[in-house]
Amino acid sequence: MRETINKACCLNCGMATTAKDGSTMAEEQQLRIENAKLKAEVEKLRTVIGKYPSGASTTGSCSAGNDQENRSSLDYHTGIFGLEKSRIMEIVNQAMEELQKMATAGEPLWVKSVETGREILNYDEYVKVFSVENASHVRPKRLIEASRVTGVVFLDLPWLVQSFMDANQWKEMFPCIISKAATIDVIYHGEAPNRNGAVQLMFAELQMLTPLVPTRDVYFVRYCKKLSVEEWAIVDVSIDKVEENIDTSLVKCRKRPSGCIIQDKSNGHCKVIWVEHLECQKSSVHTLYRTIVSSGLAFGARHWMATLQHQCERLVFFMATNVPTKDSTGVATLAGRKSILKLAQRMTWSFCHAIGASSYRTWNKVTSKTGEDIRVSSRKNLNDPGEPLGVILCAVSSIWLPVSPTILFDFLRDESRRTEWDIMSTGSPVQSVVNLAKGKDRGNAVTIQTMKSKENSMWVLQDSCTNTFESMVVFAPVDITGIQSVITGCDSSNTAILPSGFSILPDGLESRPLVITSRHEKSNDNEGGSLLTIAFQIQTNSSPTAKLTMESVESVTTIISCTLHNIRTSLECEDG
Template sequence: MDSGDEPEGSNNNQHQRKQYHRHTPHQIQQLEAMFKECPHPDENQRAALARELDLEPQQIKFWFQNRRTQMKAQHERASNSFLRMENDKIRCENVTMREALKNVICPNCVGQPVTDYFDAQKLRMENTQLKEELDRMSSITSKYLGRPFTQAPAVLPTSVPSLDLSVGGGLGGGPSLDLELLSGCSSGMLPPVTKMERPMMVDLAARAMDELIRLAQAGRQLWVKGVPGDAPETLNVAAYDSLFTAPGGAFRPPDISVEGSRDSGLVFMSAVALVDVFMDTNKWTEFFPGIVSKAHTGDVLMSGLCGRSESLIMMYEELHVVTPVVPTREFSFLRYCKQIEQGLWAVADVSPDGLRDVPYGTPPRSRRLPSGCLIADMSNGYSKVTWVEHMEIEQTLPISALYRNLVLSGAAFGAHRWLAALQRACERVASLAMLGAPHHDLAGAGVTPEGQRSTMKLSQQMVGLFCASLSSSPLQRWVLLPGTTDVSIRVAAQRSAEPGQPNGVVLTAATSIWLPVPANHAFAFLRDESARSQWDILAHANQVQEVLRIPNGSNPDNCVSVLRGTMTDANQDGMLILQESCTDASGSSLVVYSPIDLLTANVVMSGEDASGIPLLPSGFAILPDARPGSGAGAPSSSSGGPLGTISPGCVVAVAFQILVSSLPSSRVDAESMATVTGLIGTTVQQIKAALNCAGP
């Protein structure tokens, strides 16, 4: 093909695609009228309608497909809303009945409430009624899904009315929090892949693999370098559409944005071990707690050799930024692993939305386009990873102004952040495997490598709980407290159900603030034990001493520490602080800590299994603000910058957790609310004062 003809043809294709998007009101009216009469027109009907409306048959086909998906989504939401209303009605009736029975007294029992007779029979009736209601709603929903319905999608309304947190009256007419909605919830239940769908999905995964390899190896015709000093590359969407999309096939509504980025680097882990991480959703979540809030395997389409080469799974994933004010991204996608040649592996992801006429994800039109990783084994224990991120996103929920630049620029979920997090996680794994000389514990005896490993595993559990507690998933109901302090505080309460959490009701309070200092400066200040007394009100202005330090990476600031106050009250001298500090090349940092008693600390450092130890993690999640001109992501100077540039800043999420009660049936009281509100407000003020940050 003559290379000189390509730009002209490419421009013509782009001009045609722009025209294909703009249907006239007359065309839309005619399409809607046809849809009411025949939602599934055949090829002849589509051709006739295309001639009548001066459109291409393929445009007609795509319009009807999108319209059917939209209708099914509307019907599904209506069914889910009706089901929730029915369940809420039954729940209210149950609560009313319980309260009434508490006040009913039997004359022959001298003050004993009449409950024994009702309890067993009432529970049976409730169970029968709920099962009948679920069966009826399942039957209705299955008509719209077109397949047997297994479980209603656990999607809560995005607009939640204010709820009263002060049950029993402490904060007066404030909002309330219904804990019944926060226990035992799960999302992302995937319908099983049918026999008819399986060959189509295998073919889709193979095509996605081919496209991933081309994207990973492509040059400047597809990828655009950023400003000098920025490693990641961004995708040229117009060039991608012209190369990978059939003429007239790139129909993208204006409310859909494309995020495409590529980055490469060395990772301290073998290619085979990395493939195991990618194909195991438990390891996948452990490696990326700051990006992946939850993940699970929906179906295994091909098991492959040792679960690696030629493996194909259907995977669900929820991505988040560690803050309540950025909406999560949910995807269902195929993950295909293949060994290309000796020492070279590829893992490709792609959403099967076009094959399954079921709205996946939230928002429903967000999906993964062919993307993934090329992993090349090196001879020195390292692997070279080329990471490609490519997705279409429909932003339907508001994003806090503090994080808007970070998210809309693509940096929040881009290839550079994924690769940096992978490099840090692999260094942590290597440090765990190569623990050496004993340290000294509180009593002066040596902490064995087994004790260090146990401490690092407990700390990893702590970090995972902290990141998950700040998810903005629809199942995590956050309530904004009105007018409590000069910062916007959100709270959420839940009955603890995860391993490592204390039994009972846990209250989480969080806020996000902007600081006019680079992210690495904020991280250095918050992780420094000598500066802790400046912001930690629980330290009572006393110095904190590091009694154990376990490095977990090449960066000396990445470590697990055990801290103790040098001067404490008699009632507090048995408490320590377990803390993990970690940062990566993207500027993303975490400082997470939890109180731990002396007896438990010695048990852990002796090498005992720490998985069952309950923790209440608090801490900070730090990210560059990614403002244009701020130099976020690049090395920052100690003060200011050239004229015309914006001083680098960062966004810090601050969170505290307290145990309200060890009884799962307890409700949040005013004292607990006042405690976390005071902790948040005072901590933020002291951090700003210590860093000389004026203003709110």
């Protein structure tokens, strides 16, 4: 079995290159692939919606470059889907006012939970304060999710604002939550260079890092406004007129006024108040994730804030020039450090992109010989130098474990315990030759681990990430010669890498509803464990025209089954 698995997992990673032209071409090629997919989605949306009214923009923005064109300024834009520009501005201004009140109000609008310490929206008070009509008669099958959280992020305010207004940057900032994002139409570009007053129609597909939770498609107008010298606000709101023109089967979620208030606190950090207020269709969710989704935690403000803080901290550590020696072992130069961190970031982004329920993927359910439910999906890589060419097979399984997320994360990221779960290590000792910190928490680090055996030596690049909401351990075998050149500072854009790894979430059983109302709500007083998603990817054939074989499927499902068994055994929860 091991011989079969080892054969299936040979990745033939590409070499790094120092040629700037090659790097640029690779990056442009990746952007073209992504932009082509997004443009196809936008065109499909336009086909469903119908023709734009006379004078409206007919070229959607699917990339950062297109956003710079002030092609649809408020001066001559006649509106979207029949809405006049004055009505659009009226809607977003009302949404901005509501966001500011939702962000700053205390009791009785927001009530602090005694059990969890989190704030809960008093929905009865909300209806009264904002004169909201009773939507239960209009949308009886919709659920309301509302949450608010405050935090500090270490990044400049202008950079934050730009990241929210650019669809590509926004998606890259939240790779574990956003699987697709596009600016469909720019209504007003805003004042240069800070985008004050910008208004744009956007689309996003929201995901969890598992195929078991359906994605949420949301269409909304985003409005960016400078409130004062040191304070900005970004509000999202779905517009009924847009939804009326879209096939109702496509509308899974709509945004009531949501967004964030960003306050510049100088010294390179900002205070952020995040409000998330969603109205979602009821949908079938796997029992494993039912609690964390129905409680509003999965797509709530806490998740967004934790991810934002993590990504901002990662960027600060990436840009740092005065890195202590203890935070950068095994790499002699700053260029080498940045090159390794950049490769690890691409690896983790690819992992997030590969394992969700996005419409990019088609998942088929298989049952392993040991009884685990496993989802498999295959794709063909024709010309992307960032991963091996040919047929790629991804297998994913999600389970519940009766251990805390912290214990599980520390176990999986610890190289001294890797042999306890990794069947590819063949019991050989594992050592870290590179260890780069990318956050204040010691769990946020990039390592290169060596596995030596009698037959050969294998190097593994590992990116471990943790925040107050979720954790990930992502890894991939790397070509030794190629990664050594990256360590010296060579560009990593053409380094082919195929990540596998783990996503860890709290199971949500300790949570409480994030909306209170006059209706009786049930609650669960049990403490929770962890939701673990494990994913393995293998290159089954170097030819893109090859057919997927059952032997390959059995190989990757065997890896999943053996790994899960080893994890349960090591953590003494075989019956989990």
